[in-house]
Amino acid sequence: MTWDDREPMFVRRGRWVYNSRNPAARVLMLLTVAGLVGSYLYVSDQGQWSESELRDAVHGAARDLEAEPQKVYFGYDSMIRDAIEATDEGPVSDLVIRATDDGNGSGAASIPTEDSFEVSAAHMSEAFCMRLSPPEPPRALGKTPTVSLTVQVSWGDC
Numbered sequence: 001m002t003w004d005d006r007e008p009m010f011v012r013r014g015r016w017v018y019n020s021r022n023p024a025a026r027v028l029m030l031l032t033v034a035g036l037v038g039s040y041l042y043v044s045d046q047g048q049w050s051e052s053e054l055r056d057a058v059h060g061a062a063r064d065l066e067a068e069p070q071k072v073y074f075g076y077d078s079m080i081r082d083a084i085e086a087t088d089e090g091p092v093s094d095l096v097i098r099a100t101d102d103g104n105g106s107g108a109a110s111i112p113t114e115d116s117f118e119v120s121a122a123h124m125s126e127a128f129c130m131r132l133s134p135p136e137p138p139r140a141l142g143k144t145p146t147v148s149l150t151v152q153v154s155w156g157d158c
Contacts, residue, residue, distance in 0.1 A: 009024055009028075049094055057090060059153055080119065114132060115131070117158070131152045133149070
């Protein structure tokens with residue numbers, strides 16, 4: 001068999017396409033399909049939280065928040081979101097952080113000892129309760145408060 005007898009890898013049928021009679025073109029077709037499937041699986045995995053990713057991210061964020069004093073720029077919910085994003089576990093855009101009642105009652109005499117937040121993902125029923133102590137300090141004009149946090153994480157709603 002001479003070089004002129006071999007089938008070309010690409011043929012023109014209105015546009016250039018793989019020639020299925022060429023063995024190298026068949027390998028390229030299989031590699032293309034495998035690449036597309038792999039890309040789809042990678043992108044779909046990166047688009048949603050798994051239960052283990054959320055658990056690891058919440059516990060990692062709790063460790064990071066306790067590790068050193070934190071400046072409170074926009075509130076505790078923003079600090080929690082930033083700490084979870086720093087763990088690189090899942091898509092932060094899918095994260096739901098909701099402040100909850102701390103259980104101390106709603107009367108004026110009640111002095112809260114901690115702030116509670118429920119952390120979950122938009123498509124998941126699993127949630128974690130994150131309790132931060134001391135409560136969020138009031139922000140004075142022009143000053144950013146710094147706090148040393150104690151963080152407790154529990155599985156389930158607050």
